[in-house]
Amino acid sequence: MDRRTLRHRTIRKAAAMTHLPYLIGAFSVFVLVLAADALGSWLRLRAAKRLALRRQERLRARDTAAPAAPLATDLSR
């Protein structure tokens, strides 16, 4: 069976289905939740990478800044 025939047969079969609005609704819910999950994972990962990068840059900036005044070796009033 070639691809065109398969496509036509699929469309005909889908059009002849009973309860089509319910099927579309249910399968849309499934696909949307999985897609939202994948998008959520990607956004969380991106935000975490940016946070880590910012924190590292701040630490590096602190390390390269002018050194603090030397601490006294003994206590003074």
Add this chain to the structure above:
Amino acid sequence: MNSLIRWFHQLGSPPTFDRFAARWSRLFYVAAVPVLLIGLWQGLFVVPAEQKQLDAFRIIYIHVPSAWMSLFVFALMAFYAAIALIWRIKICEILAMACAPMGAGFTLITLLTGSIWGKSTWGTWWDWDPRMTSELVLLFLYLGVIGLYHAIDDRRSAARAAGLLAIVGVSLLPVIRYSVDWWGGLHQRQSINVFGDNAVRDQLIAPLWWMVVATKLWFAGSLLAKARADNLAREAGKAWIAERFGTAPSARLPQ
């Protein structure tokens, strides 16, 4: 020490886990897509319509795997939370909390697709039936775990508190599983068994197994991606992050 046990111990280290999760989360997501497409294709277009419910029965291919996942993920979350509470393994805390969003997602799919299926076959969107009500309580438990984890500033205390809620919540799982047997209701009894006879014809079962595998693979990808994000956020100031991100100020984000 056995190499498998050593590998397992090493996986508890944040840098090792980050490398592992970076590689495997993508692989699981990619592997899930073709399996999911095969399952959806077979479920929608290959198997014939059922005699009584006609095409409405095709909702089984998303409803049942999602319902199984909603229970499995909660049990897994409680398992990780128990390990984290007993042995104080940080990665297990992270994994337990990463289970919750996708678990809530699967529970939401179960409730919504069940409601749509109910309308097409029973003629009602919702009934306060024991199975449906207990599944709704499961969704609230997932939301409670997520809310509690984000309500406490200290990440470790938050994970411990939310983990405790997950462990207590496990007692709901047998209630959901046996609610129909104990109290009856509108929901049908279990018609599909992994090991045993099925009330559904063999011809109609194959897409279901594809979808069961697909949801497992998708969940594994989601779990590792979310756990990796939480791990990176918690470890942001650590030296291994600097190595992973490179030391140059214009370092590129790692893949």
